[in-house]
Amino acid sequence: MIYAYCVRRAGEPGPDAELQGLAGRPVRLIEGPEIGFWVSEGSALPATPERLREHDRVVRAALRSATPLPIRYGTGCFASEADAREALRTRSESLRESLARVEGRVEMGVRMEWTPAEPAPEPSRGSGETGVGTEAPPGGRAYLEARRAELERAGSLRAAAGAALDRLEQELALEGVPAVRTVLPRPDVAGLLAHLVLRSEVQRYNECVTRAARAMPEYRITVSGPWAPYSFS
């Protein structure tokens, strides 16, 4: 079995001999005429935080010399090197297009959290209702009303998150920078933005985020990166 971490253009530097991949396996290059994979021998392993870090460590090592196309964990598995080479042939065109899109760029991320951490109060149960059932169980109508109220709260939370993310994007003023936005990935996070930033503009990006964070003190805004362009592959 062959496990692949990322896609590279042919001719770009290969992995260092001491680089360790999944479970400490060595990493090597399988290269076709135009693109190649960074791979290890062996099959995929169940995803755990440690395995994910190992996968990302290899992708990150590639990122240092040139931006690779990161492969989603566990989806680049081949029965043999011949199969991997076949994939390089058949996918060559689309992978090269994707590589061209991310060339010279890194992914940066912004996380926007509500402060205080929980904007959505526990369902304030309507008049007379209590959360803990000290009273006789109400009927189906009460259930449906509570359910409707819950859905309305969820809807308004999502709308508020979308508006907050709109405002953040305005504050960032990163016109022309490819972006991926995720609204309300979790109740405590209003949204995530991923940007595909030129390497030379990472510093400016961080300054933009700092400025936006100061302009929106009611949120906890944090930056992460640089990442390989996972969100743009």
Add this chain to the structure above:
Amino acid sequence: MPADDRPDHPMDSLDRFAAETDLEIWGGADGEQHSLVDLVNRVLDKGVCITGDVTISVAGVDLVYLGLNAILTSVATARQRIDRDAGPRRHLPEGGEQER
């Protein structure tokens, strides 16, 4: 953005950035957990899928996704979800449909 004397190395400029500002890099003050969330969000959920015909069956996508479910639901998130779901359902009359 004009080129300047910075090395063409995002990690370097980011390290410097981290030293100069109070923004968090790689989770910064929150450390592991914060960066793990970002890591999971990307490595498991994004990136190009290289799945040939053979690959899917051999790699066992189900396997990966089982593992994914196990870690994706952090204890905190799971608890929130259970609390949230539990609220209205407590109001179900006896004999009502309980999904939990």
